[in-house]
Amino acid sequence: MTESTTEEQVTSDDQSEVSAQKIPPIKDLRLGKRLAYLLRYGAEKEGLQVKEGGFVDINDLMTVPLLRHHQKQEVLREVRESTSYRGNKRFEERPEKDRTLVRALYGRRFERNPYHDGTKVPRLLEACMEFVCNNIKQFDLEAFQDDFIVNCMLHKLRRKRRLTNAVLRSLLSRSxxxxxxxxxxxxxxxxxxxxxxxxxxxxxxxxxxxxxxxxxxxxxxxxxxxxxxxxxxxxxxxxxxxxxxxxxxxxxxxxxxxxxxxxxxxxxxxxxxxxxxxxxxxxxxxxxxxxxxxxxxxxxxxxxxxxxxxxxxxx
CATH class of the missing domain: 3.80.10.10 (Ribonuclease Inhibitor)
Structure with missing residues (x-):
């Protein structure tokens, strides 16, 4: 799954909520969609560590560019107050001694962990993509026909601010x-x-x-x-x-x-x-x-x- 989806993917999940409940101010509506994307399936794609049960540290969450226009207290308020059209809470907050964890209460479907379970050993696909991204000038993927993997590498490079036109030319193909x-x-x-x-x-x-x-x-x-x-x-x-x-x-x-x-x-x-x-x-x-x-x-x-x-x- 690619980022194209971000809020776009959440729209189809939440459109019934948007049409059936009182619409909050535009900025709040956008924040709810962004949180739903991140806490349901986008956190790992954005480079965040997802803990057991789907929890994410709020301080880590605030480093994602998608939330750059929002304040931490604004995000926490959305986590505490956001409800579905049925009145069910959409997010959960878990305060701990030195941190605050948040998660989506339903709809979580995170991407597969890039590491083997219980280790920091990267999976083979992850290691291969990382090698190509780090040595992109040595590759030309003109004949490569896997859109999913190409988009994953594009996202990795974009997140690291290394996606340039020269890199793009190396990764794209006619297929x-x-x-x-x-x-x-x-x-x-x-x-x-x-x-x-x-x-x-x-x-x-x-x-x-x-x-x-x-x-x-x-x-x-x-x-x-x-x-x-x-x-x-x-x-x-x-x-x-x-x-x-x-x-x-x-x-x-x-x-x-x-x-x-x-x-x-x-x-x-x-x-x-x-x-x-x-x-x-x-x-x-x-x-x-x-x-x-x-x-x-x-x-x-x-x-x-x-x-x-x-x-x-x-x-």
Whole structure:
């Protein structure tokens, strides 16, 4: 499982909660999703040590870039107060003598421990990936056809702030189907590498990839990646309605689109949905241009077309 998922994966788990309970302020809603991701299945992927029972030290948790905009007390308050739509607590806090541990109370499915049980001896796959990451200049994975392992290595390098365009060029191949570049320092050169190295790409996450991801970059990508069925642009605030028009024209197979946080006007969203023949999932969470009435209209249109619609409003 790749990070593309982060809050995106949690959305499907919690969308019933979001639609059925009183919606908290946007920042709190985002924090709940981030905690759910980390404490259910993302902690080890982010380099944290998960203790027996799924507990994570709160001080370690606060070092994850995903929580960089939140304070420790804010996170602890979310742990103590967050409940599901049935009223059940979502997280648990366990104070100990010199530390505080937290965990998710349900839905935990962490990745396999990179070490053999009860030891600090790395598993063979982990050791191999670590060697390749540390010596990436010696490798060219053009003929390597395992998207999962490539995305795992990309995540390791990104977490260590070593994911550059040169490294990306070494890791990508023409057979890539699924690529997660969330939170990467993305440039126009990065976009050129993608269209050159991965012309058959079907799933792409550029979540929080930065201000460089604008209409020009999106146009370059969708014109050269016609097989895209899933695109995550969450947090790419330089994107405008022009990109929606280009998507309608050049990636007609698009099924999943996350454009959360991007301030797109209601009319352009309605037009996009009505022209998208294959769309199955649309996420417009935290769009500050979208009114509750506009969200209700979009939800009704999506319902009539069997499209799953996600926003921060309660209906």
């Amino acid at each position: 890539m189907d699924n690529l997660d570049l969330h939170d990467m320092y993305f440039t126009v050169a990065t976009a050129r590498i993608l269209v050159q190295k991965c012309p058959a790409l079907r799933k792409l996450s550029l979540r929080d990839a930065g201000y460089v991801v604008n209409d020009q970059v999106v146009t370059m990508l969708v014109k050269n990646l016609p097989n895209l069925i899933s695109l995550n642009l969450y947090g790419c605030k330089q994107v405008t309605q022009r990109s929606l028009q280009v998507m309608n024209k050049h990636i007609p197979l698009l099924q999943h689109l996350n454009i959360g946080v991007i301030p797109l006007p209601q009319d352009s969203l309605v037009d996009f949905v009505e022209k998208s023949s294959k769309l199955l999932h649309l996420d417009v969470t935290e769009n500050n241009l979208l009114t509750e009435e506009g969200a209700e209209l979009l939800a009704a249109i999506c319902l009539s077309r069997n499209i799953m619609f996600v926003s921060h409003f309660k209906f």
